[in-house]
Amino acid sequence: MPLRGATCGFCGLLCDDLEVEVDGAALRVVRGACARSEAALAALGAVVDPVPRIAGKPASLDAALAATVEVLRAARRPVIGGLDVDVAGMRSVLALARRIGAVVDHAGGSIKYRNLHVLQEFGGITTTFAEARNRADLVLLVGDGWWRRFPRFVERILAPNGTERRIVTLSALDPATRLTLPKDADVLALDAPLTGMPAVCSMLNALVEERPVKPARLAGVTPQALQRCAEWLRAAQYGVIVWSAADLDWPHAELTVQAIARLVRTLNGTTRFAALPLAGSDADLTANAVQTWQSGVPLPASYANRSVDFDPNRYALRNVLARGEADALLWVSSLSGAAPPPVPGMPCVVLTRADVELDTAANVQIPVATPGIDAAGHLLRGDKVITLRLPRLREGGPPAVSTVLDLLLARLG
Amino acid sequence: MLTRLSGARIVDPAHGTQQDVRDLYVRDGRMVDRPRDGERIDRTWDAAGTIVMAGAIDLHTHIGGGKVNIARGLLPELGRQHSLAATDVCGACTIGPAPSTLATGYRYAAMGYTACFEPAMLPVNARQAHMEMGDTPIVDKGAYAMLGNDDFLLRLLADGANRAEIRDYVAWTLHATQAIGIKVVNAGGISAFKFNQRSLDVDEAHVHYGITPRTILRELARAVHDLGVPHPLHVHSSNLGVPGNVDSTLATIDAAEGLPIHLTHLQFHSYGTEGDRKFSSAAARIAEKVNASPNVSVDVGQILFGQTVTASGDSMLQCRNSRHGRPPKWVVMDIECDAGCGVVPFRYRDRDFVNALQWAIGLELFLMIRDPWRVFLTTDHPNGGPFTSYPHLIKLLMDRSFRNGVLASINPEAAAMSALGSLEREYSLHEIAIMTRAAPARILGLEDQGHLGPGAAANIVVYEPHPDPEVMFATPRWVFKDGELVAERGEVKTVICGAIHTVKPDFDRGIERKLKGWFEQHHTQSLSSFKIDDEEVCECGRAPRLAVHACRARTA
Amino acid sequence: MSALKFVLRHSPPSAVDVSGLRPAMLAGKSRKEIAQLSLTGWNEVHRVGDLFAVRGDDAQRIVIDGADERLVRIGAGLDSGELTVVGAAGDYLGESMRGGSIVVRGDAGALIGAGMRGGRIDVSGNVGAFAGSGRAGTLQGMAGGVIVVRGNAGDRAADRMRRGLLLIEGNAGDYCASRMLAGTTVVLGRVGIDAGYLMRRGTLVLGRSPHELLPTFNHNGWHDLLAIRLLLESLAVYGKRFQSFARSRPSLSRWLGDLGCDGKGEILIAPGRP
């Protein structure tokens, strides 16, 4: 059975050390596996010859494209959502958006942009995976789900190199993950409840700056642990705060992110400190980066009226749909397998991962290649600096997003 | 396909100083001497009464790569206020302090620029840089890879590696990142910042590796020279923006030990500490040294008043200068055992003493450095100001009374401290053509750019003479790129994709064994993921052509 | 002369930027000329005359009648004159206004008075989130002028507020006065969770005790300071409820914070039911 080197595109770590056994369509990770790659490869490996559908019925790609052109021609206010696509796919998405005057947003917009809002309204001091791996002598972990979202983070970033590290877990840590922490690491567990996270982060700022606060007023964490945490933060040579914005899943969580960014900036005044927001999954950073360089403004954006505009309030996919402004939805998704939000009564064209079966009756469904499986593709890694090329693993399979969209563009004229 | 451009006055310094009126011929995108016997002329452009130059080349402009994109993302509220609506050929985009790649390509081309060089490509970020440059339409592109703060090289130097090994590593980096040159930014300082060292002068030791910037500069300059890379080591000196940094800059020149080096955005490195405010111009001292050092070329990094954003690899100094930023939001990054970056918005104000003096210092350098072949016209876009202000800058250089008029309007204390008012020099058209065309092509080793001789790429800019040089240079009548009309009177006519320019010096691939181990130990990607091959760079960079320029190795 | 009146004929399918309907843009134009002006929606351009029935002639007094939330940026950039909205106003009402007054008889959307520097906005109903704040990416919210909301305000009222007065008769949502930089915000009703989060300076007056105050605010005692009394008395001109609040001469409990962010802001809380 042929073994192929592979890069896992199913979380923002973009681990490039995988070996995958390819047996016809079937795929099995034999080295570098994580829960996310195993699940995705099992699902994708079980699909043979996915076909486009029109109103649920199998159709040729040609007919599906023709039906899509009809939908897009009739639409005056189209939205393009999803956007878990590679760089080439996003380039094509934007070309199409310009052509049809669409609003574009990533599926996870409201969650994923928490960090971006803070960048735009505060700034930040950040670091990358190799810096954290080689230099961090203190790592503060925030949130209660990053180990599911970024399964190999501990193995690849925290564990190697025998660097002596102190590790602070702000939220309760999953026991299995705790076992994988380096044996010699000093661990301080605060186990703060998620609901108190805004207050905890503000309190840490106050303690680090030695303001006259009473940590005892904070519910759910002992004042001693908080004080200890502040001492550790101040004593670090190279401290790193890690979180995944998706874990901070409450309204206005960007304020908490800003409190973290502020803590980093303060500590950086005397020692070295940096943030490492884990992101990049579902190509959120990829989509945003391509949009930002091509147009000069980030997502969510509108290409209405032959110009481009940025406004998270007006163009967030959720808001546009809630206000009933759009009259067609084009959903483009090649990595996550996420289905589009329900849009009853609205024409809907869906480009999806080959294994996705829609229960909603989209007008048109076209299976597309997943980057790193059925097509090569470029994705931005979670630390925002490195772009990797995910090689293709197997022959055959559906066409790449960019291929489908470029065909569409050609037909739209 | 043969095209004739008739009746223009040709300003082509690569081929001498005479500016005669003659016809130019283009066959299939290249300049030719004259038609073959009996060859039909397919089209004639009547250029009578115009001034023609080769396409301009910007050898230092931050057009692509992570930090530029961070700058865009940092300032969406300003970007959206400068919207460029779509036309029949151009896509909708914005041109804020950090312009979109689309706007960058359109505006450069409309201004008569046909090649742009990104000066600070982080090796680990090279793919993205090539992608952004690929989405910068019309113009040709190239990039300098940043070395001198990467742990691999610093460790080699600390361990006393031999020169051959350093040379191989430099060459390997050029290949792996598809670069045309090597830049060093605050040698060792970006790395030292990761160990909480907040400043590092040329002869200070890096707190962890124990080596000095002087060593790094000397060894990199030597390696680049020995490999025969045409462009000398591109140097962003130590202590950017710090009053009194003139001494570091002079020491940097000495560190090259006579080997060729290019000092970039020199304006930011020409500061003294005289006067009540302990901030003064040291342009005269710097210019004197540059004039006396034929191995040194420079670009100025002129500042122009207004809102901009600074994006630099120099995380150490950007962090330090962040308190002057406006609006007060900024980003600093440590990057992947490789380098760093810092993005700080700035609003240069003509009433502000420091800003006004910075403005004057840049112009002093332009006027005091005598040889136009060794001083290049840049604003270090966007750090000193946007590239769109080049026509204004040209006017400042060509028109003394205009220059003195502006001088009279800036902060009077700064104006009084500057020698600018006494400098009589006015640049000629010929000199402008040298510093924006012939000289950058020569110093980058671009044999077929920056001139209009036979074999050159048919990058031709047709200007209508105007008493106001700013008007003349802002909107040329026609801009041809590889023989195609791409812009007319400031409007883009055709959108094409430009080539990528690189060098590929010979080296011993044995260096990869050492690198492979290093990557496995310290990096979070494999060596093979890191390297970009020719096919991939053309795909990422949407390049119809990879132009590989010759290197002539200078070692046995 | 009678007020220049725009009566909405039908609700447009997408948000339409109507900032052009303000005195500086309309003064000196005939009704016919005004009807020919265009307003931009999403891939569509509306003639003013198609979207509105235009009546009256005094461009210093403008009325938008039958308005709904599709009309966005009403009065944006206003610098003088009066603008009255009957019905609902969309987002960005009075964005960046510098003078004049806007009265809404009805509700208004999110981000009213975003980045405003002067003038007055009076809304009889409720308003959305981010009242008196600023557009995404800007570092400062409202930097002058007065906003009075007779109903309730959404979350993040006074976020990044820099100067001026934001008065809310009803309740305010979560994170009221988050990241506030300066200025004064008064909420006579209840506020949601985490009021004053990352507040740097400025004053937030609460007519009722919140359920819980952030632990990074420290109690600074009970005050009936002259400065505070003058502040309260100055509010009396903004209507009966502010008048009676001031007259009750409450002794205010003063809290300083957010100590996680410089801590130079104050929350003044009147005694009373949470």
Ligand SMILES: [Zn+2]
């Ligand atoms: Zn994985």
Ligand SMILES: [Zn+2]
């Ligand atoms: Zn530089």
Ligand SMILES: [Zn+2]
């Ligand atoms: Zn530069």
